[in-house]
Amino acid sequence: MDSFLEFLTTPLGLVIIGAVLIAIIIISTYNRFISLRNRVKEAFRAIDTYLEQRFDQLTKLADAVASYTDHEKSTHTRLAEIRSGYHAMSSDEKIKVAKEVENLESRLKLQIENYPELKADGVYLNLMRSITDIEEKLSASRRSYNANVYKYNTKLEHFASNLFGTMMGFKKAEMFEATEEKRQDIDLRGRLGGM
Amino acid sequence: MFPSFQQLLPTLQPAIKTSQENRKKAKKKIFRNFIIGFVLWVSVILSWILFQSRDVTGTILFIVFLASAVLIGLSIRAVKVFRLSYSKILVANLVKQLFANIEPNEEDENHEYRVSYMPGRKISSSKIKESNLISSYTLYNGEDYTVGKLGLTTFEFSEILLQKEEYYTDRNGRRQKRVKKVFDGIIFIADFHKHFSGETYLIRKSFFGSDKWRLVFDGSFEIELEDMEFNETFRTMTTNDIEARYILSSNLMKKIMEFNKRAKGNVQIAFRNSKMFITKETSKNHFEGKFFRNNDEEVLEEIYNDFRLYFDIIEEFTLNRRIWSKV
Numbered sequence: 467m468d469s470f471l472e473f474l475t476t477p478l479g480l481v482i483i484g485a486v487l488i489a490i491i492i493i494s495t496y497n498r499f500i501s502l503r504n505r506v507k508e509a510f511r512a513i514d515t516y517l518e519q520r521f522d523q524l525t526k527l528a529d530a531v532a533s534y535t536d537h538e539k540s541t542h543t544r545l546a547e548i549r550s551g552y553h554a555m556s557s558d559e560k561i562k563v564a565k566e567v568e569n570l571e572s573r574l575k576l577q578i579e580n581y582p583e584l585k586a587d588g589v590y591l592n593l594m595r596s597i598t599d600i601e602e603k604l605s606a607s608r609r610s611y612n613a614n615v616y617k618y619n620t621k622l623e624h625f626a627s628n629l630f631g632t633m634m635g636f637k638k639a640e641m642f643e644a645t646e647e648k649r650q651d652i653d654l655r656g657r658l659g660g661m
Numbered sequence: 662m663f664p665s666f667q668q669l670l671p672t673l674q675p676a677i678k679t680s681q682e683n684r685k686k687a688k689k690k691i692f693r694n695f696i697i698g699f700v701l702w703v704s705v706i707l708s709w710i711l712f713q714s715r716d717v718t719g720t721i722l723f724i725v726f727l728a729s730a731v732l733i734g735l736s737i738r739a740v741k742v743f744r745l746s747y748s749k750i751l752v753a754n755l756v757k758q759l760f761a762n763i764e765p766n767e768e769d770e771n772h773e774y775r776v777s778y779m780p781g782r783k784i785s786s787s788k789i790k791e792s793n794l795i796s797s798y799t800l801y802n803g804e805d806y807t808v809g810k811l812g813l814t815t816f817e818f819s820e821i822l823l824q825k826e827e828y829y830t831d832r833n834g835r836r837q838k839r840v841k842k843v844f845d846g847i848i849f850i851a852d853f854h855k856h857f858s859g860e861t862y863l864i865r866k867s868f869f870g871s872d873k874w875r876l877v878f879d880g881s882f883e884i885e886l887e888d889m890e891f892n893e894t895f896r897t898m899t900t901n902d903i904e905a906r907y908i909l910s911s912n913l914m915k916k917i918m919e920f921n922k923r924a925k926g927n928v929q930i931a932f933r934n935s936k937m938f939i940t941k942e943t944s945k946n947h948f949e950g951k952f953f954r955n956n957d958e959e960v961l962e963e964i965y966n967d968f969r970l971y972f973d974i975i976e977e978f979t980l981n982r983r984i985w986s987k988v
Contacts, residue, residue: 505902508903509902509903512903599855602907602910603903603907606903606904606905606906606910607903607906607907609887610902610903610906613884614902
């Protein structure tokens with residue numbers, strides 16, 4: 467044991483200690499980047515799943531509206547179009563289409579206002595509850611995605627993890643942008659730590 | 662939704678009267694015991710003055726000691742009997758009247774309003790362990806178990822004292838036992854309105870963070886939420902950050918902060934198995950009558966406020982708003 471400790475104090479021993487320390491730092495930084503990137507991916511996958519679920523529920527809702535009148539089938543047709551091509555879309559296209567779906571949903575809700583008997587229907591009420599739940603999950607996965615992207619990007623910018631990050635080929639991730647009306651809900655004071 | 666204390670007071674008057682009579686009876690018993698004890702001790706002094714004999718006085722002293730111990734025991738028993746009758750008559754009636762006079766916010770055939778108050782019972786140990794908020798304990802005690810359904814939400818809570826027996830070796834090498842307090846306060850459990858499969862914990866921030874490391878070993882990790890004040894008060898640990906954000910909407914975070922202020926801190930919360938567990942540390946005996954305070958209305962109002970703190974959680978946290986996937 468004593469001879470081993472003596473060896474560690476020699477120049478070669480010190481070099482080995484340094485190399486081991488650097489290896490530990492590199493491995494832990496790499497693992498941290500991987501775990502953050504996986505969380506970002508997981509949150510994105512969750513968004514994707516909830517967007518699909520929302521499509522399904524909105525299509526059913528549009529179906530219910532269309533069954534009341536022949537005039538308002540355009541929303542249903544557009545939703546069905548988007549839904550059929552959704553799997554083949556790229557991530558950017560999915561994000562773009564999600565914004566369009568939000569507009570279609572608003573239009574659908576306006577249409578429903580004209581049919582009080584539909585609003586009192588049990589099927590409609592269940593659909594609305596389901597949509598609310600999916601939207602809450604969607605909002606949670608978006609918040610989670612942005613929080614993880616924030617952490618990941620910050621780690622990529624901080625010294626000295628940025629050196630390892632660039633070397634290891636990690637790239638910055640894009641945040642989800644809130645729509646104008648949703649942006650108003652964000653507590654800027656809170657985010658800036660009360661500044 | 663719940664009636665105010667002033668609205669309930671007239672319905673509680675007969676129970677208050679009975680309780681005051683019980684207090685009077687108990688006080689009479691204690692006074693009688695005191696007089697008997699006093700007379701006995703005077704007789705010891707008199708026997709010493711009259712007989713000047715160590716044998717006689719010693720025998721009398723021994724008997725008086727035993728009698729005094731019995732009298733003290735009887736007096737303590739009288740206070741305990743009063744407290745138990747107070748809980749059974751007055752506190753149970755208060756809880757019953759609170760639920761009988763509820764004005765429901767929503768008329769729904771599935772809404773149900775029932776409550777049972779059992780002063781001698783407590784939340785089961787398995788449910789305390791299920792919360793995963795409290796580290797290991799060996800001694801488990803409690804009282805004032807309240808269980809029921811408010812609207813669509815089933816709930817239960819009780820006062821709980823958890824201790825741990827520890828063994829150590831003293832300076833002389835002898836094995837000694839000491840009892841360490843693990844938790845003293847109230848544990849509240851309610852059905853949560855959202856379905857979830859992961860685990861989310863709101864724990865207090867402490868320097869060493871022993872709870873944090875215990876949860877990390879169980880597979881949880883720490884996340885930061887959007888509310889900075891919330892992050893300063895609680896450490897959020899979860900096994901699934903998407904689910905944690907789904908449960909902890911900005912509205913619920915605000916409500917939890919309000920509850921934490923109203924409960925004067927020391928609150929920890931767990932969301933597990935689609936239930937919400939709240940632990941609140943306190944050394945106060947919340948739902949018990951006070952023997953030496955004659956103002957029953959004032960004491961009862963304090964008990965009313967303590968009950969409301971927990972019943973209101975369901976209303977304030979909108980736990981009755983069932984989400985589709987949970988039904």
